[in-house]
Amino acid sequence: MEQHVVEVTDLRVTRGGREVLHGVDLSVGAGELVGVVGPSGGGKSTLMRSIVGVQSGVQGSLRVLGEEAGSPGVRGRVGYVTQAASIYHDLTARENLEFFAAILGVGTAEVRAALATVDLAHAADQVVGTMSGGQQSRVSLATALLNDPPLLVLDEPTVGLDPVLRRSLWATFGDLASRGAGVLVSTHVMDEAERCDRIALLREGEVMATGTPAELLERTGADSVEAAFLVLIDEAAA
Numbered sequence: 273m274e275q276h277v278v279e280v281t282d283l284r285v286t287r288g289g290r291e292v293l294h295g296v297d298l299s300v301g302a303g304e305l306v307g308v309v310g311p312s313g314g315g316k317s318t319l320m321r322s323i324v325g326v327q328s329g330v331q332g333s334l335r336v337l338g339e340e341a342g343s344p345g346v347r348g349r350v351g352y353v354t355q356a357a358s359i360y361h362d363l364t365a366r367e368n369l370e371f372f373a374a375i376l377g378v379g380t381a382e383v384r385a386a387l388a389t390v391d392l393a394h395a396a397d398q399v400v401g402t403m404s405g406g407q408q409s410r411v412s413l414a415t416a417l418l419n420d421p422p423l424l425v426l427d428e429p430t431v432g433l434d435p436v437l438r439r440s441l442w443a444t445f446g447d448l449a450s451r452g453a454g455v456l457v458s459t460h461v462m463d464e465a466e467r468c469d470r471i472a473l474l475r476e477g478e479v480m481a482t483g484t485p486a487e488l489l490e491r492t493g494a495d496s497v498e499a500a501f502l503v504l505i506d507e508a509a510a
């Protein structure tokens with residue numbers, strides 16, 4: 273039986289008195305890399321916040337690791353990284369990770385492993401405030417990996433990074449999924465999502481389509497995810 277780490281059914285979210293997600297369905301399997309892709313304001317962050325249990329005004333069914341999203345038994349088992357890197361700029365990368373490791377109750381072996389996974393072992397003793405934006409994003413990602421969570425929720429982790437770094441981060445996401453974690457990544461850079469096992473195209477609070485990249489291209493006759501998205505928008509408007 274397929275094991276789902278996330279199962280969202282008919283999710284509706286109201287923010288600021290307005291419904292911004294209108295009945296979203298989404299699943300993530302163990303070992304699966306799923307991309308939530310769509311333009312700015314479409315609801316990607318709201319969907320991710322709902323899955324990690326920090327969003328209010330939520331209706332519908334949200335099952336995460338077999339429990340209700342945000343329930344106490346789930347919170348420590350979900351790695352969540354937002355665009356605002358939650359790390360201390362006056363500490364080194366290693367010191368940051370040691371701080372979070374102490375909170376999570378893991379040790380130096382896990383700190384070393386997380387630094388290696390994000391390819392920062394060589395910069396472990398550099399103060400984070402002196403690092404590039406891409407390196408800071410990697411430190412932030414590493415904090416989410418410390419206790420080897422079965423689910424990673426990464427909200428636009430590649431925004432503002434150069435193409436080489438983006439490619440290498442996507443390779444890391446793929447590695448994490450191949451080691452068994454469910455990995456949910458949002459991006460508004462549609463062609464990045466070609467690296468996902470499955471994509472959900474989210475626009476104006478609705479999932480326009482889901483499928484493997486190959487399925488989406490075949491269904492639309494397009495040659496890229498971005499082109500497929502445009503075909504779907506044109507179809508919806510016709």
Ligand SMILES: Nc1ncnc2c1ncn2[C@@H]1O[C@H](COP(=O)(O)OP(=O)(O)OP(=O)(O)O)[C@@H](O)[C@H]1O
Pocket residue numbers: 287288292310311312313314315316317318319460
């Ligand atoms: N704090 C808030 N209060 C009220 N409405 C909000 C709030 N934050 C976001 N929204 C609205 O919710 C909708 C979805 O926003 P959300 O941030 O989830 O989109 P997004 O796809 O993640 O966008 P981006 O890529 O720009 O981060 C938008 O219409 C936005 O205006």
